[in-house]
Amino acid sequence: MSSFFSWFVIIGTLASLLYFFLLLQMNRTGNKPGETTGHNYDGIEEYDNPLPAWWYWGFIFSIVFGIGYLLYYPGLGNFPGLSGWTQVGQLEAEQALAEARYGPIFAQYRDIPVAELANNPAAMKMGHRLFINNCAVCHGAAATGSFGFPNLTDSEWLWGGENIETTLTHGRTAAMPAWQSVLGDAGVQEVTEYVLQLAGREVDADLSARGEVHFTTYCTACHGPEAKGQAMFGAPDLTNEIWLYGNSRMRIEHVIKNGRNGVMPAFEPRLGADKVHILAAYVKSLSAG
Ligand code: HEC
Ligand code: HEC
Structure with a gap:
């Protein structure tokens, strides 16, 4: 990829900071404190005083902070920043933390067969939440499906009622030819x-x-x-x-x-085997009832 936009951003950002700094300096020189600038609006006169010191130093602090921030975090074009921070890295760290904390909660049901797990109220409560978050967009909140998305609460299965876990794990792609x-x-x-x-x-x-x-x-x-x-x-x-x-x-x-x-996406890569197992039991429980 061309580095044009990287430099465009770097130069644009640094030039703006420099411009603000010069503008600030220009406002401090050549003032005539105590005199008016001659501007007069409806009897309100404008004095030619320099910026108050707290205000001036506030600006200077902002500029220095901005430069420090742009050096530490990625912000200047393609420059990765000195901290090594990335969005993906932060996401992965948080996911690893969540996995360590919540993983065992899902893993406890790993060895219980689907048919038995379908009768476990605590696991089915989890299954319901997982379903709302991952499946309801296509199959509907009540899993009753819609055009092109199968109803999961009836007794008819495209891919087999005993194969639900395989369906969720690897996904499915139907092939009905055109005649x-x-x-x-x-x-x-x-x-x-x-x-x-x-x-x-x-x-x-x-x-x-x-x-x-x-x-x-x-x-x-x-x-x-x-x-x-x-x-x-x-x-x-x-x-x-x-x-x-x-x-x-x-x-x-x-x-x-x-x-x-019709395409049913694979969920093992997204959710991991333990959650898929609970979801398979949840789907089973829908049609059993
Ligand atoms: C992007 C939309 C989409 C999402 C999200 C989705 N599905 Fe599906 N699912 C489908 C489609 C489409 C089919 C039908 C595939 C076909 O035509 O054979 C299907 C099929 C299935 C089947 C097979 C039904 C049968 O009759 O054999 C099951 C079970 C299933 N989905 C469960 C789930 C679960 C559980 C989730 C959440 C983890 C989920 N689906 C998420 C679109 C989706
Ligand atoms: C190669 C396998 C294959 C052959 C051959 C085939 N079908 Fe299908 N058919 C499917 C699959 C798979 C689906 C489900 C498509 C989906 O889920 O997207 C389907 C779906 C259908 C549907 C839609 C059912 C619904 O619930 O909406 C009809 C109708 C149908 N087929 C009729 C036929 C007819 C008629 C023929 C012969 C002329 C035929 N099929 C030949 C695999 C096949």
């Missing part, structure tokens, strides 16, 4: 009709029958022979009225046509 180029408009319409029939809707029997052929050819590999979904691929059960991307014919057709790649 427009394979099936064309008519094919997409037909298979949509069949998917709607699977979910128990009233459909056009002819269209749906043609759709079933496409479905058996292209869709069962992931959604399973009975369209009940397969956790290995994160492919949802299509035989009920639980929809991740909307329940209308138009929405469902849109997914089939264009595909979808």
Whole structure:
């Protein structure tokens, strides 16, 4: 990276300090104490006195303090400062402190299996707070999800109810392919009709029958022979009225046509294994109740 802006800031900052100092000195010389400057506003006259000493030295102190501060902390362009202080360093130090203090609180549940931990009120209170801080932005405060973000309180799992901890640890990326180029408009319409029939809707029997052929050819590999979904691929059960991307014919057709790649982020790198373990139990407790 060019050092232009570094020098721009350094020179600009030091030149301003010098300018303030010179301005201050100019105000101290050539005064005529006791006389007026000749300025007169509505009978109020301005005396030509120098700055009071406390004020002058206040300014000098500020300038000296400013220079000292800029030498000690990073502030002058790319100059790192003599103290070695950095934002990242301070953050890391505080995180290490917090980890040392609070880590053991989370670690105490490390060896309790998820299913058992889900019945531990103290741990679930922690799980709730962790969920609000880390998960509610996407899944909602009540974990009921929204468009594109699965409901975690129902009994349907994309990636398997027994795999929750793995889901949280490594994250998940769903791969629902786009079928427009394979099936064309008519094919997409037909298979949509069949998917709607699977979910128990009233459909056009002819269209749906043609759709079933496409479905058996292209869709069962992931959604399973009975369209009940397969956790290995994160492919949802299509035989009920639980929809991740909307329940209308138009929405469902849109997914089939264009595909979808829902992404659940990995949390182990962010929160560590102990908190993930508590969260997995918390998610488990939501659907158990
Ligand atoms: C490679 C695996 C794979 C194949 C093949 C596949 N799907 Fe999917 N499908 C998925 C995954 C994974 C999702 C979930 C997408 C997400 O979570 O973002 C999905 C989602 C869907 C949804 C949305 C469900 C909802 O709840 O909103 C529909 C509808 C669907 N697929 C229909 C089909 C049809 C019809 C076919 C065949 C033409 C098909 N899929 C083929 C993997 C697949
Ligand atoms: C940036 C948004 C986002 C955040 C934050 C997020 N999730 Fe997710 N999560 C998703 C999406 C999107 C999916 C669905 C992925 C897919 O389409 O397969 C998902 C899927 C899941 C699943 C799998 C659901 C199933 O049916 O198998 C679980 C469990 C889960 N999230 C729990 C959590 C927890 C616990 C947290 C907090 C630690 C969290 N999520 C934070 C977006 C998010």
